[in-house]
Amino acid sequence: MPGVKGPSDYSKEPPRHPCLKINSKEPFNAEPPRSALISSYVTPADLFYKRNHGPIPIVDDLERYCVSISGLIENPNELFMKDIRMLPKYNVAATLQCAGNRRTAMSKTRKVRGVGWDVSALGNAVWGGAKLADVLELVGIPKLSSTTQSGGKHVEFVSIDKCKEENGGPYKASIPLSQATNPLADVLLAYEMNGESLNRDHGYPLRVVVPGVIGARSVKWLDSINLIAEECQGFFMQKDYKMFPPSVDWDKINWSTRKPQMDFPVQSAICSLEDVHAIKPGKVKVGGYAVAGGGRGIERVDVSVDGGKTWMEAFRYQKTGIPYIADDPSSDKWAWVFFEVTVDVAHSTEIIAKAVDIAANVQPEKVEDIWNLRGILNTSWHRVKVGVGHSNM
Structure with a gap:
């Protein structure tokens, strides 16, 4: 060239x-x-x-x-x-x-x-x-x-x-x-x-x-x-x-x-915490990204602090402080969405996030169900283990 x-x-x-x-x-x-x-x-x-x-x-x-x-x-x-x-x-x-x-x-x-x-x-x-x-x-x-x-x-x-x-x-x-x-x-x-x-x-x-x-x-x-x-x-x-x-x-x-992969499935990940993160008991801010392929908007992000027994819906945004609305002209249809929720964590646990797109596609629970030999499209629930204790842990 x-x-x-x-x-x-x-x-x-x-x-x-x-x-x-x-x-x-x-x-x-x-x-x-x-x-x-x-x-x-x-x-x-x-x-x-x-x-x-x-x-x-x-x-x-x-x-x-x-x-x-x-x-x-x-x-x-x-x-x-x-x-x-x-x-x-x-x-x-x-x-x-x-x-x-x-x-x-x-x-x-x-x-x-x-x-x-x-x-x-x-x-x-x-x-x-x-x-x-x-x-x-x-x-x-x-x-x-x-x-x-x-x-x-x-x-x-x-x-x-x-x-x-x-x-x-x-x-x-x-x-x-x-x-x-x-x-x-x-x-x-x-x-x-x-x-x-x-x-x-x-x-x-x-x-x-x-x-x-x-x-x-x-x-x-x-x-x-x-x-x-x-x-x-x-x-x-x-x-x-x-x-x-x-x-x-x-x-x-x-x-x-198999056909070549094109669209990406719905995906999310927690980015505010590392695995394993030592934190103090009490209120913890959980934040991350969610994104779906094909221009499909993010309808919901759910967060659990008890291994998936109960869920809280997170606040979604693209512009800081302004609620994101899927498929609204003001939203960037090809771009990720940030999510944020404050949770109470009393003891060591696993925090989980899963996203749902506007077609009601949801992340699968288990990575084993979507395992493939090339390791692509891991969109299973994202899990972060946190250890709760004193600051000198």
């Missing part, structure tokens, strides 16, 4: 925030402390989780950088940054979440493969850029199309990023054309994050943001866009990020029997 290159080693990695918990150094995968997540509705770029599959690409000439659009279309083209910036700019608040968020807890049930994430493999940002629907219109694909004249039904995003899973080839993923051409789906070619240019870790100079979908489909360091008849055949679409039942292990896996 002119102007941008994917290095073959890790000698030119960008600087990172020292508070990040590093889960893998090469490639770099790290998450912030859980308490940092709920300190800000919009996650600062340096505290936003880092999910990488290879060395971070380097931009050496932004003027020469362009994205090719080709495949099953009548008018293939190349777009430079100036072309993309000429399109109407949209700012979309959207939470991106790695499909492996909370994998560590799932691995305690039975061993799984993958990066060992705690509860912070997600973040919420205001992404700025052009809508993919507008970009595709430039090459003759009308809005709300489900197929091109030449039979293209999926939009494949190919990265500059090189990874071993693709045998040194680029990372890639796809979404249906019907989603890509729907302006209400808010799929962006983003060049800004929180009002500033993307940094290298988050896809500079240009990335895809697919709201409401697992983070693996929001391809960074965009190299090309291909209109294809079938789903992308890349490793991360066909041999990874698929949800298998608990009965399937590595000896009897058949990847072709």
Whole structure:
């Protein structure tokens, strides 16, 4: 790709925030402390989780950088940054979440493969850029199309990023054309994050943001866009990020029997307390995040301090002090919701949170019921053990 290159080693990695918990150094995968997540509705770029599959690409000439659009279309083209910036700019608040968020807890049930994430493999940002629907219109694909004249039904995003899973080839993923051409789906070619240019870790100079979908489909360091008849055949679409039942292990896996995972199920986690946290008896503030895929709002967050026997409904908000209303025009439909409730804790116990979305989907109680060999989509009730005693515990 002119102007941008994917290095073959890790000698030119960008600087990172020292508070990040590093889960893998090469490639770099790290998450912030859980308490940092709920300190800000919009996650600062340096505290936003880092999910990488290879060395971070380097931009050496932004003027020469362009994205090719080709495949099953009548008018293939190349777009430079100036072309993309000429399109109407949209700012979309959207939470991106790695499909492996909370994998560590799932691995305690039975061993799984993958990066060992705690509860912070997600973040919420205001992404700025052009809508993919507008970009595709430039090459003759009308809005709300489900197929091109030449039979293209999926939009494949190919990265500059090189990874071993693709045998040194680029990372890639796809979404249906019907989603890509729907302006209400808010799929962006983003060049800004929180009002500033993307940094290298988050896809500079240009990335895809697919709201409401697992983070693996929001391809960074965009190299090309291909209109294809079938789903992308890349490793991360066909041999990874698929949800298998608990009965399937590595000896009897058949990847072709499952569809690539797209929407994220309803999820929540307590971030105000660590596991195991020593606290004084009395009133304790329990806070965290809740988020659902597909733009489904959060209808309720329930918190229990007695192992799930009784529940209290938490206060939900996106803007501090202002009650959140699911599906209200004032709410950010693709973004997480914070919750908060003050509880009485008299003795050592397990505090639990579970969220419910507007479709009445609720987090499953037991991680065992959703265990899968890749450790993805752990959306079971989030549990934090607290020890109650004196301050010198």
